[in-house]
Amino acid sequence: MANEAVNKLDTSANNPLPGPHEIPEKLPVLPLSDLVVFPHMVVPLLVSNKGSIQLIDDVVAGNRLVAVTLQNNPDDEQPHLSELHDIGCLARVLRMLKFPDDSVRVLIQGIKRIRISDTVGEDPYLVCRIQTLEDQIDRSLELSALARNAAHQFQEIIGLSPGMPDELKVAILNIEDLGKLSDVIAANLNISLQEKQGVLECVSLQERYDVLTLLLNRELEVLQLGSEIQHKVSSAMSKSQREYFLREQLKTIQKELGEGSEGGPEIKELRDKIDKAAMPAEVKKTAIREVDRLAAVPTASAEYTVARTYLDWLVGLPWAKSTEDKLEIVRAKRILDEDHYDLEQVKKRILEYLSVLKLKSGRNGNGRAVTSKSPILCFVGPPGVGKTSLGMSIARAMGRKFIRLSLGGVRDEAEIRGHRRTYIGALPGRILQGLRRAESNNPIFMLDEIDKVGADFRGDPSAALLEVLDPQQNNSFADHYLEVPFDLSRVMFITTANQLDPIPPALHDRMEVIELPGYTEQEKIHIATKYLIPRQIEENGLKKSQLRITSDALAAIIRNHTREAGVRNLERCIATVCRRTARRLVEHRTHSVTVVPRNVKNFLGQPEFFHDMVERSTEPGVAVALAWTPTGGDILFIEATRMPGRGSLILTGSLGDVMKESAQAALSYIRAHVRELQMDPKAFEKNDLHVHVPAGAIPKDGPSAGVTMAVALTSLLMQKPVRPATAMTGEITLRGKVLPVGGIKEKVLAAARSGITTIILPAYNRKDLTDVPLEIRRKMTFKFAKTIADVLKEGIPKVFVSD
Numbered sequence: 152m153a154n155e156a157v158n159k160l161d162t163s164a165n166n167p168l169p170g171p172h173e174i175p176e177k178l179p180v181l182p183l184s185d186l187v188v189f190p191h192m193v194v195p196l197l198v199s200n201k202g203s204i205q206l207i208d209d210v211v212a213g214n215r216l217v218a219v220t221l222q223n224n225p226d227d228e229q230p231h232l233s234e235l236h237d238i239g240c241l242a243r244v245l246r247m248l249k250f251p252d253d254s255v256r257v258l259i260q261g262i263k264r265i266r267i268s269d270t271v272g273e274d275p276y277l278v279c280r281i282q283t284l285e286d287q288i289d290r291s292l293e294l295s296a297l298a299r300n301a302a303h304q305f306q307e308i309i310g311l312s313p314g315m316p317d318e319l320k321v322a323i324l325n326i327e328d329l330g331k332l333s334d335v336i337a338a339n340l341n342i343s344l345q346e347k348q349g350v351l352e353c354v355s356l357q358e359r360y361d362v363l364t365l366l367l368n369r370e371l372e373v374l375q376l377g378s379e380i381q382h383k384v385s386s387a388m389s390k391s392q393r394e395y396f397l398r399e400q401l402k403t404i405q406k407e408l409g410e411g412s413e414g415g416p417e418i419k420e421l422r423d424k425i426d427k428a429a430m431p432a433e434v435k436k437t438a439i440r441e442v443d444r445l446a447a448v449p450t451a452s453a454e455y456t457v458a459r460t461y462l463d464w465l466v467g468l469p470w471a472k473s474t475e476d477k478l479e480i481v482r483a484k485r486i487l488d489e490d491h492y493d494l495e496q497v498k499k500r501i502l503e504y505l506s507v508l509k510l511k512s513g514r515n516g517n518g519r520a521v522t523s524k525s526p527i528l529c530f531v532g533p534p535g536v537g538k539t540s541l542g543m544s545i546a547r548a549m550g551r552k553f554i555r556l557s558l559g560g561v562r563d564e565a566e567i568r569g570h571r572r573t574y575i576g577a578l579p580g581r582i583l584q585g586l587r588r589a590e591s592n593n594p595i596f597m598l599d600e601i602d603k604v605g606a607d608f609r610g611d612p613s614a615a616l617l618e619v620l621d622p623q624q625n626n627s628f629a630d631h632y633l634e635v636p637f638d639l640s641r642v643m644f645i646t647t648a649n650q651l652d653p654i655p656p657a658l659h660d661r662m663e664v665i666e667l668p669g670y671t672e673q674e675k676i677h678i679a680t681k682y683l684i685p686r687q688i689e690e691n692g693l694k695k696s697q698l699r700i701t702s703d704a705l706a707a708i709i710r711n712h713t714r715e716a717g718v719r720n721l722e723r724c725i726a727t728v729c730r731r732t733a734r735r736l737v738e739h740r741t742h743s744v745t746v747v748p749r750n751v752k753n754f755l756g757q758p759e760f761f762h763d764m765v766e767r768s769t770e771p772g773v774a775v776a777l778a779w780t781p782t783g784g785d786i787l788f789i790e791a792t793r794m795p796g797r798g799s800l801i802l803t804g805s806l807g808d809v810m811k812e813s814a815q816a817a818l819s820y821i822r823a824h825v826r827e828l829q830m831d832p833k834a835f836e837k838n839d840l841h842v843h844v845p846a847g848a849i850p851k852d853g854p855s856a857g858v859t860m861a862v863a864l865t866s867l868l869m870q871k872p873v874r875p876a877t878a879m880t881g882e883i884t885l886r887g888k889v890l891p892v893g894g895i896k897e898k899v900l901a902a903a904r905s906g907i908t909t910i911i912l913p914a915y916n917r918k919d920l921t922d923v924p925l926e927i928r929r930k931m932t933f934k935f936a937k938t939i940a941d942v943l944k945e946g947i948p949k950v951f952v953s954d
Contacts, residue, residue, distance in 0.1 A: 174241065178218045179206045180232075180267060180277040181242075184225035187347040188240040189334040190261040198255045200228060206276040207247060207255055215244045218265055218281050221348050232270045232279060238352040241265045241283065261334075264354065286330040287355040297360035298329050304367040305336045311374040315339065333359050342366050395451065418446045421462055429471035434635045438465050461572060464579060464633065469586055473593040473641065477550035478509040490544035491537055492678050497530070497665050501545055524622045525593075525643035529601070529659075531651055532667030533783040533897075535717020538647040541667075542597040545645070552594035554585040559600040564610025567619065569632035579632040582619060582639070593641040601658075602648035613655050620644055620661045668896045669716025669783040671903065671924050676705045683722045691729035698732050700725070700746040707748040711758035714904065716783025716897065728754045772867030774946065775878040776859035777902055777910070778851070779894030784901030786878060788845050789856060789863040796839030804844030807852025814842050816885055817861035820939060821868070824887070827940075830868055840864065855892040857883035858911070861939050862946045871947050878902050879911035879946060887939045891915035896922040903927050911936055911945050 181203060188194055198204055210217045220239025222230045246258040264284040272278040288294075302323050309315045319339060326332045337350040346366060353359035425438045441462055448455045477483070483505055487498045504526060530538040539555070546553035561567075570577035578584070585596060598620075604613045618624045619639060627636035646662060648654060670678065680702070688698055713720040731754050732744045746754065772791040777784065800818055802811050818840065825832045842860060844851055858881040866873050880898055882890040891913045900923075902910055912920075914935040920928060934945040 173214075174216070174263075174281075174283060175214070176280055177271050177278055178216055178241070178281050179210060180218045180220065180235070180239075180279050181206060182222040182227075182230050182235055182277070183219055184222060185344065187221050187338075187344055187351055188219050188242055188259070188261045189338040189347075189351060190240060190263055191331050191334055192261045192338045193245070194259055194261070196257050196259060198257060199253075202229060202276045204253075204255050207244065207257055210244050211247050216262075217242055217244060217259070218267060218279065219259070219261075220267060221344060230277075231273070232267065232277065235267065236348055236352075237267050238284075238348075239265055239267055240351070241281070264351065284354050287357075288329065289355075289357055291357075294329065294357055294360065297357075297364060298332060301336055301360055301363050301367060302332065304364075304371055305340070308340070308367065308371055308374060311371075311378055312341070329356055329360075333363060336363060336367075340366060341370060395449070398449065418442060421445070421466065424466040428466050428468075430465070431470065431636075434465070434470070437635050438462065441465070457572060461632075464583075464587070465635075467587050468583060468633075468637065469590050469592045470637075472591055474551050474591050476505075476508055476593075477548075478505055480505055480509070483548040486548040487544055490547070491541055492681060493670070493674055494537070494541065494667060497528075497541060497667065500526075500528070500663075500665060501548065505549065524640050527620045527622060527644050527646070527662045529646045529648060529662035529664045530667055531648050531664055533669055533716035533780075534649060535715060535719030536667045536669060537717070538667060539597065539599055542595055542645045542647075545643075546595035549595070549643075551643070552589040552591045553597070554589050554594050555597045555599060556581050556585060557599045558612065559603040560605065561612050562605045562607045562609060564612050564615045565631070567612050567615035569630040571631050572634075577632055579630045580615075582628070583630050583633070583637065586637075586642070592638065593643070596642050596644050598644060598646045600648065601646040602650055602653040613658050617657055617661065620646070620658065668922070669900050670718060671900055671927055672706060672709055673926055674924070675709050675718055675721060676702055678718055679705050679721060679725060683718065683725050687722065687725045687729045691726065691733050693729055693733060693736075697736060697743050698729060698746075699744070700728065701748075703748045704746045704751055707751045708755065710904070711751070711760060712755050714760045716900070724755055769872055769875060771870045771872050772863055774859045774863040774866060774873045775907065776856040777878050777880040777898035778853070778855065779897050784894065784897035784899070786901055786905045786907070787851070787856065787859075789859045790843045790845065791860075791863040791867040792841050792843075793834075793838040793867060794841070795837060798835050798837075799839045801839060801841040802843075803841070804847045805850045806844060807850065809854050810844075810852050810856060813854050813857035813883065814860045816883055817857055817864055819885055820861060820883065820887055821864055823885075828865065828869070828943075834868060840867075854882040854890075855880045855894075857881065858889055858936070858939065858942045862942060865943055866947055869947070873946055874909065874948055876906060876908040877911065877946060878905075878907045878909070879942060881911070881913040881916075881936065881942070883939055889913045889936050889938060889942060895919035899923050899927060899931070903931065908932060909934065911942055913937075 181198075183196075186194065186196070198207055206217070218239055219242050221236045223234050223236070224230065227234060241262040241264075242259040243262060244257055244259050248256045250256065264286075266282045266284055267279045268282060269280045270277065271280060305323060306320050309317070309320050323332070323335065326335060333350070333356065337347060340347075340363075350359060350362055350366075353362055421442050422439075425435060425442065428435075428438075430438060441458055445455065445458045445462065448458060480502055484498065484502060487501065491498075530541065532538055542555070543553050565580065567580045567582060569580035569583065582596070586592060586594070598616070601613075601616075604616075606613070618628060622640060625639035625642075628639045629636050651659060651664065679700075684698075684700055685695070688695060708724050709721060712724050715721070728746060735741050735744060752758070774789045776787040776789055778787050779785075800815065802814050806814075821828065821830075822832075822835055825835075842863065844856075858879050861883060862873060862879065880892055880895075882892055884890065895912065895916050896919065899910060899920075908930075909932045911934045914937045917935055920933065936942045936945065
């Protein structure tokens with residue numbers, strides 16, 4: 152095997168080439184792993200393989216001629232003929248030198264192109280038949296032009312390549328043989344082995360120069376591009392050095408003139424901004440100190456950029472900028488009513504706050520305006536009831552800027568408090584970023600989905616919100632990036648949540664919770680008529696005269712195609728009606744569309760929900776319970792059955808521990824009062840009881856289904872069905888007491904949506920009916936119970952419970 156060291160041009164006249172009659176037909180073949188030898192080139196080789204060393208010894212002892220060619224696999228120690236390129240070069244060994252490490256260094260001279268054909272022998276080295284190849288020369292002007300162009304391009308490459316000697320230019324100018332010129336260029340060109348082998352295999356000079364021209368053009372473009380890049384880098388460095396010297400000279404001149412402390416125009420601009428920002432005294436002192444330090448830092452330093460960014464944030468915050476509150480109560484009430492229907496509790500709270508501001512908007516004895524700390528409100532309710540849009544409406548009513556920050560999935564405390572300036576790319580938290588965008592220190596700041604905040608190794612964002620949402624502390628809120636206090640007491644923070652349980656107690660305690668329950672059917676019809684339909688008509692390119700949806704049709708859509716506490720799905724259904732109406736108008740099938748109950752399915756398809764499900768409770772052992780969920784109220788069916796057994800109680804339906812305990816408490820009460828209920832005590836010993844709550848894939852928990860389980864078990868054991876269209880809720884005790892539960896309004900609304908006409912409630916929950924809309928209360932019958940006996944009398948017709 153052989154390795155390349157250096158290629159040299161053969162300029163010696165002491166080694167005449169052998170004539171055709173002196174070249175034998177069979178020659179030993181020396182494989183080369185990383186070198187292509189061209190004719191007329193003198194190349195040193197390092198030979199370390201034993202077979203190759205013996206080949207060199209035999210060649211030197213003989214006629215000194217050897218065939219060299221490139222092998223396909225450079226790692227192959229003893230390649231066969233099939234693993235070699237068939238076009239190689241006839242070479243003469245000029246000199247040989249042996250070294251103590253058993254390696255041999257030889258100097259060979261390329262003579263002619265040859266074709267290697269048949270194998271004659273392989274032991275101890277490869278011997279093959281060869282055929283010399285003469286250059287095919289077609290004397291033409293095109294060939295002369297190609298050769299002259301190749302020589303010119305190669306001279307340019309030599310000038311751009313510091314590794315090539317200038318003597319090569321002289322050698323190129325003195326070569327008249329076109330074949331030799333092409334081989335010299337190819338041998339010294341920085342191209343791959345395969346590309347060099349391709350040039351070697353070109354016997355036709357015309358074809359060889361065509362290939363060389365492409366390779367020369369590519370290499371010249373690469374070298375020119377590298378030279379341009381190097382020039383640009385050198386120019387940039389020279390420019391930076393020049394700016395540095397000029398800056399140092401400027402500092403010296405300013406120092407001599409006594410102007411060094413003022414800094415340049417940029418520093419003066421920052422000082423002017425600090426004066427205009429009306430910062431608190433402590434913050435201004437920090438800003439001036441940073442400006443003085445910035446003036447002493449070179450602009451090319453990384454520290455300069457950090458300090459400049461910090462000062463930009465300091466002067467960009469609205470320390471004294473605020474919007475003027477519009478304290479006209481009548482106007483604010485009109486705007487709130489325009490944007491949202493009902494939600495009287497929220498509107499009342501906002502109008503109360505505006506009234507307080509109006510009373511305190513006078514001047515005190517010092518002539519300073521008296522401000523009031525903004526409340527921290529938390530809107531809690533199911534999705535789609537308008538919590539987020541209500542915040543925008545409040546901002547419009549008060550004439551303030553509105554900022555919204557979604558906290559869903561936020562797990563990094565730095566999102567609230569910012570990063571320390573020691574970190575690369577540090578920024579203030581999202582609170583101060585929002586204030587800077589709003590350019591006001593008293594906006595409406597909505598923190599959406601506060602119940603979705605999480606915690607991990609990066610900290611707990613809810614802990615950082617404790618200071619933000621505390622009116623007693625947020626007047627000196629300290630961001631990690633600024634490290635100076637900022638007054639957030641004038642910001643009106645409004646948070647939203649679907650449920651309160653995930654919110655930490657300390658954070659919950661800082662907020663004034665306002666619940667936004669679900670809407671009744673009549674309220675949804677009113678909202679759709681006043682808000683949703685006009686908005687969707689406009690968004691879908693319709694005119695009011697082209698689409699009319701009757702109230703009865705809206706009621707049908709609400710009952711049969713939506714089951715929600717809010718109006719989000721209702722708006723999607725209305726949008727679907729508008730899109731399909733638009734298509735009919737475009738296809739010229741009609742000029743206007745009126746949607747009535749009988750043609751709703753033409754727009755929305757078959758009904759998705761059925762509200763006659765209460766008919767399922769006509770069999771003994773089935774009772775309807777009322778449940779509260781984060782998306783509003785819902786109804787649950789409690790089913791009970793019995794089978795021969797040993798008195799076991801089986802509970803299924805993805806029930807939580809509290810719900811399982813309620814079922815056990817209901818069964819214990821029934822077994823303890825078998826005589827009063829006129830049941831057979833032996834029925835419990837010979838039967839297993841199974842209580843199941845359908846929709847088994849949905850987890851369920853809570854104590855409010857206790858009375859329903861008691862009624863279902865009693866109905867089963869007495870074989871008397873529960874009163875039709877009746878639902879109930881309440882927690883039970885072993886002594887038969889019925890305890891109050893929460894979510895009464897949501898549960899009643901869910902019952903009304905499902906066709907329930909009678910509801911049994913704990914007597915202690917009578918006060919909660921005031922939150923239920925009047926039209927719902929008029930349509931339904933409410934029964935109140937203090938004991939389980941009261942529930943059984945009201946829930947199961949003709950049941951007798953002795954006292």
